[in-house]
Amino acid sequence: MLKRVSALTVAAGSFSIPVAQWVVFWLVARAGGTAEAGAFALCLAAGTTIFTITNFGLRDSYITLHQRYRLRSYFLLRIAGGVLGSAAFLGFAATYSIDFSLVAVILWQKVADSFGELFCASLQRRRRLGSFGAVMLCNGIASLVLAFAASAATSSTTVIVGASAIGSSLSLAVAAFLVCRRVETCPGGALPSVSDLVTITRLSSPIAAWQGTAILVLNLPTWCVAALGEPEDIGRFAALAYLLIAGSLIGTTINSIYIGEYQGLLESRGSAHVIRTALRSALFAAACGLAFSTAFATFGSSMIQTIYGEGFKFSHADLALVGVAAALNPASQVIAAGLLVLNRYGRQFRVVAVSGVLMLIVASAMGSSEAPVILTGCLVALVGSGTKFALSVRYLRLPTASVPTGGPLSPSGHRPT
Structure with a gap:
């Protein structure tokens, strides 16, 4: 209880x-x-x-x-x-x-x-x-x-x-x-001691690389709108981008809950059970998020104008793209908790790095075609969230030799992969 x-x-x-x-x-x-x-x-x-x-x-x-x-x-x-x-x-x-x-x-x-x-x-x-x-x-x-x-x-x-x-x-x-x-x-x-500080910094560096790249990827749609539009466009897009940030914040907190649970599962039942639990939880989170995004795309336009004012008007396409992108963020964070517990820090970095590259490619293509600025930001957000989710699932399922298979953790640790 x-x-x-x-x-x-x-x-x-x-x-x-x-x-x-x-x-x-x-x-x-x-x-x-x-x-x-x-x-x-x-x-x-x-x-x-x-x-x-x-x-x-x-x-x-x-x-x-x-x-x-x-x-x-x-x-x-x-x-x-x-x-x-x-x-x-x-x-x-x-x-x-x-x-x-x-x-x-x-x-x-x-x-x-x-x-x-x-x-x-x-x-x-x-x-x-x-x-x-x-x-x-x-x-x-x-x-x-x-x-x-x-x-x-x-x-x-x-x-x-x-x-x-x-x-x-x-x-x-x-x-x-x-x-x-x-x-x-x-x-x-x-x-x-200095040696402790150096060791902590060295061991934390893969996590830092992953998190630094991840936050750049999360805010990349806003940076794209800032580069292509006016201050008013940034303000309008921020009303939508907050949904992405909210999804990420909720996902980060869910990640915090699952880290402890997965750590216990790793010690008691091994890495295979952590992987199965993470995948099942992530799919459930994605399904709940997509149900929300459908309702948001349908009713969100009038709701946003009521909340923020007449200057904040968006198409149904804008709302649908951002809604799906936001819905996938918590699901990706559920899987990220599993990757963290398994110490697969390098794989987490590759997930966000690939996502960021694809987002930049889409932003460049949309910018050169003079597409609407808000639509560009929304599409870039969807590409980033979708890529992160798909690659996170793939990298969690890939085997690695350095993950413990149950029992107490070694005090010397394991090599990140």
């Missing part, structure tokens, strides 16, 4: 965060129109991409690597990554002349999320899913309530986004408290 309640808490938390982030975008769009919505979307896409890269896969390596190192080692590496990410993000904002106040609040949110996810990784590794779900609920609910309160007091998009960033800070504080109640899991104490 307790396990079921914990899973439900994680599921509720997984929905609360994307819902809160969507509400923030909606409030920005209603307050500032398509132009300010476009600036916010572009800034958020850049911040998410940069910090995903500079986070260097430490969360997933802390959970899934067979070699074990103390949390303080990962925490020190995260500080270094946070400094690099902040510098890169500020450089991006200066290049595109984005309003500094908006940049500052998004930077605040990204830094808080970066450190919060490491504390959450400690909860996940110890399979404290109830606590993990509570942290996400704290983030989503606080962001939602504070953003609404700010929008009632002002029409400033910076204040609205800044209010939502407080939710990330609160969840960081809650996660740190839950972890640091046990002294041995707290990141403080003596500094780790």
Whole structure:
């Protein structure tokens, strides 16, 4: 019973965060129109991409690597990554002349999320899913309530986004408290050895390559629209692209749930059972997502205009392409959890790398033919999601000699494939 309640808490938390982030975008769009919505979307896409890269896969390596190192080692590496990410993000904002106040609040949110996810990784590794779900609920609910309160007091998009960033800070504080109640899991104490830091960085590098490429692929449709269209086009497409981001966020959280389950299956029943379970779960997730996308393509046009305003008008083709693309993201993340537990990091990188290349080819072809900008972004998104799902299924089913077949994990780990 307790396990079921914990899973439900994680599921509720997984929905609360994307819902809160969507509400923030909606409030920005209603307050500032398509132009300010476009600036916010572009800034958020850049911040998410940069910090995903500079986070260097430490969360997933802390959970899934067979070699074990103390949390303080990962925490020190995260500080270094946070400094690099902040510098890169500020450089991006200066290049595109984005309003500094908006940049500052998004930077605040990204830094808080970066450190919060490491504390959450400690909860996940110890399979404290109830606590993990509570942290996400704290983030989503606080962001939602504070953003609404700010929008009632002002029409400033910076204040609205800044209010939502407080939710990330609160969840960081809650996660740190839950972890640091046990002294041995707290990141403080003596500094780790240089050799540990080097080893963690080396072992995390395949995950970092995969995640960095994956986030670039996820935001590539937005970058294509930014390159081919006007700021208003970015704002309009961001209303659709948020569905892709929401699908990815939900998928990431589902991934977090399945990592613990798959890790237990690997230890008790072997890799073959992990593969069968991951494929079955992914097909179920895809079926549920496609049912949603059908309804979205049918009724989404009038709904979006009602929500965002008359400037946000889309064809049924646009909605259908984005709906299917978003539906496949959670299913791909279910399989990604299996690949992570089996330490098939190299295969994950190949999945997103091939997807990115195909998306660029489609974007170039559509751009040269002067196709509608929004349609181009939608088609690029579908090509990316479809390719990721198909290749993930293929690579999960391919055998590898380095995957354990049951029993306790070797403390020396296994060679990533």
